[in-house]
Amino acid sequence: MSKDKTDNRINGALGPAGRAENWRRLGSEEFDVVVIGGGVTGAGAALDAATRGLRVALVEARDLAAGTSSRSSKLFHGGLRYLEQLEFSLVREALRERELMLTRIAPHLVKPVPFLYPLTKRFWERPYTAAGLLMYDTMGGSRSVPGQKHLSRAGALRMVPALKRSAMIGGIRYYDAQADDARHTMTVARTAARYGAVVMTSAQVTGFLREADRVAGVKVRDVESGDEVEVRAHAVINATGVWTDELQSLSGGRGRFRVRSSKGVHIVVPRDRIVAESGMILRTEKSVLFVIPWDNHWIIGTTDTDWHLDLAHPAATKADIDYLLEHVNTVLATPLTHNDIEGVYAGLRPLLAGESEETSKLSREHAVARVAPGLVAIAGGKYTTYRVMAADAVDAVASDIPARVASSITDQVPLLGADGYHALVNQADQLAAQHGVHPYRIRHLLNRYGSQIHDVLAAGDERPELLKPVPAAPDYLQAEVYYACTHEGALHLEDVLTRRTRISIEYPHRGVECAEPVARLMADVLGWDEATVAREIDVYTKRVEAERNSQSEPDDQAADAKRAAAPEARQELLEPVE
CATH class of the missing domain: 1.10.8.870 (Alpha-glycerophosphate oxidase, cap domain)
Incomplete structure (x- = not known):
């Protein structure tokens, strides 16, 4: 191996020369696993498989994190509201992952962030919310970050002067964590490349290879040049999120679950438009609304509506933006207007939509399904638990790989840039x-x-x-x-x-x-x-x-x-x- 190739391997570089070499390798090598989809779950699966010693290729039709994984609320969080739904195991799992990111896996990318939970009801709301936050802290939410802190109305206003005095009777401060989702996903993919995975963007899967009744690889088209290649593999993981159903149709198999796309819209406003020392989490009639500090800005979101149109480019409407402004303005002393908005982005959550009531309840969890021998699909879940999802997907294809497959070790693998x-x-x-x-x-x-x-x-x-x-x-x-x-x-x-x-x-x-x-x-x-x-x-x-x-x-x-x-x-x- 040349010095340049060795250097690129060590630092996980994805540059023009490396892309040409990766294209050559796709057509000339046989892989243990081909992962389709360059979002956080696909990148995580590639890293998981590579660090188990498997030969891995990751192919993505557009760019790393081009879909959902660059358009989230940018939080690593336990999902406080899931406690109300009694999803204790989901919250515990997410908090464990958040802790790993903060301390070992990505301390350079994932940072603690404080939130104020304004209280609006007398007598019952404070003890009720405190009990939930105590559970949150006890499950792991206050290991590397402070636990909950109770505030009077005056104390809450000192923390968030932008609030109307009438908008609350007090508040509770708690902590979660945040990251630039696109940068984090790209770093996961580069770390996979560091451990030997072939990572190829602008590489669209156009078909599946078969040997008898099993999937034996994929047909890939380079969307920069139009060239095509056949990539042979013992197993294929479909980690395409909202495109899961399309890939399952392309494979000729019938999936065990369907994916429903839910649109989430966020707006970005300047930091000086909301005077506050912390973020906020606000209850709405449908769910919750986050006001999240983001360097010199605030991110405000999100909506939650079904989307049945273009999956690659979900569009925010004036109604979506009005909804966010209307709800955040109910608590702000100085209302935000359309003129304050610096940026808007819309993303799609891949929610599980099962064929029965039982599987429909999985919408905030993830599921792994064996679509055909040699082909596994994974969908659903939360950004925070991508590592767990990835490990489950690789576990599911282990039976298709002739060699012994080691256990997942990604809880011990820092991402590129973490060491030092x-x-x-x-x-x-x-x-x-x-x-x-x-x-x-x-x-x-x-x-x-x-x-x-x-x-x-x-x-x-x-x-x-x-x-x-x-x-x-x-x-x-x-x-x-x-x-x-x-x-x-x-x-x-x-x-x-x-x-x-x-x-x-x-x-x-x-x-x-x-x-x-x-x-x-x-x-x-x-x-x-x-x-x-x-x-x-x-x-x-x-x-x-x-x-x-x-x-x-x-x-x-x-x-x-x-x-x-x-x-x-x-x-x-x-x-x-x-």
Whole structure:
């Protein structure tokens, strides 16, 4: 193995040269497991299988975390409201996973976040909620974070001055955790590559290979070039989330469960529009509403409505946005308006919709089904418990693999960037002086890359201009764009502006004003000519325009029609099988 290949393997780099090599390997090697789907469950399954010593390939039609896994509420949480539904095992499992992320697996990416639970009913609500939070803390919710703290109305207002005095009679502060979901998913996939998995994006499954009655691999199309290849494997895991049913139809098998898509919309507003030291969790007539601190912003969400239209590009409507504003404004002293909104995003939850009442109750849990010999599907669940879901999926295909399959060990495997992170936090001032950037910037980078920060900053050694901010998006360095292409598998402008960074939801221009300089930086790595640069800018600009237009429409059908007007960045994508 050449030095470059060895270095890429060690740091899990997903760059242009590595992509060409991975495409060659897909067609020339036989794998133990092929995982379809580059969301957090698929990436987790690839990492789980690779760290068990299996030969693994992960294929994703679009980009890592292109679907649900970049459009969540960005929380690692136990699911406080599930206690009311008596889902004790689900809460306990989620809290254990949250603890693992905070302490061992991803302390650089997953951070504690405080929430205020405002109390509105006298006498019964405080003891009732306190009992639930005590259970939450006892199950593991207060190991690495503080336990619940009771506040009077005055104390709650000191914590969240933005609240109306009349909106509560007191409050309880508790802690959960949060992460940039797209960055976390991408890091899981890169960690899988670090342990030998072949990770291939823009790789659409178009069919299944069969030997007698069993699935023996997949047919894959490179949607960048149109090339096709057959990938042979002992087992295939369908981890495609809301696309599960489409893949099951493509395989010719009848699934044990169906997946129902539920749309969740979030809005992003500037931090100074809500004066508060903590997030908030508010009860609504349907569920709960989160107000989540997000660097210099707040994320407010979410909705929960059925979605039966385009799975790749769910559209937020004016009604969705109005719902969020109306509910959050019931408690805010200074109401938010549409003019305050910096960004909007819509995602789809893959909920289980079983054929009987018994399986319908699984909607917040996950299920694994053997669709056919050699093919397993996994769906449902929560982002927080992705690691458990991944382990269950690999356990389910173990009987199809000739070699002995070891037990899952991912609870012992830190993600890329975790090792050495805490020491580097203590050395932030020295790193800042060494590279000529502000210590605040170093700490920001450490919370995005962990100990991989050295590779990010190294680009500035030969090109000092890369250590300057991205034009019109000063929270990010140009080196981050460069690194997204050399190490993080970004192939298109939207990959960088919507997932490797979150420029598309954090700035009112939604990335349009920095599209050209970012595209030109990417061109240096990916070898784009002027026509490609122009096309990438045009496609991204039309995407933003279509999203803005959809967000002024009154219903899903009208919003979907507006969003569908935008072209695909990946031109060779085939239409899904009906």
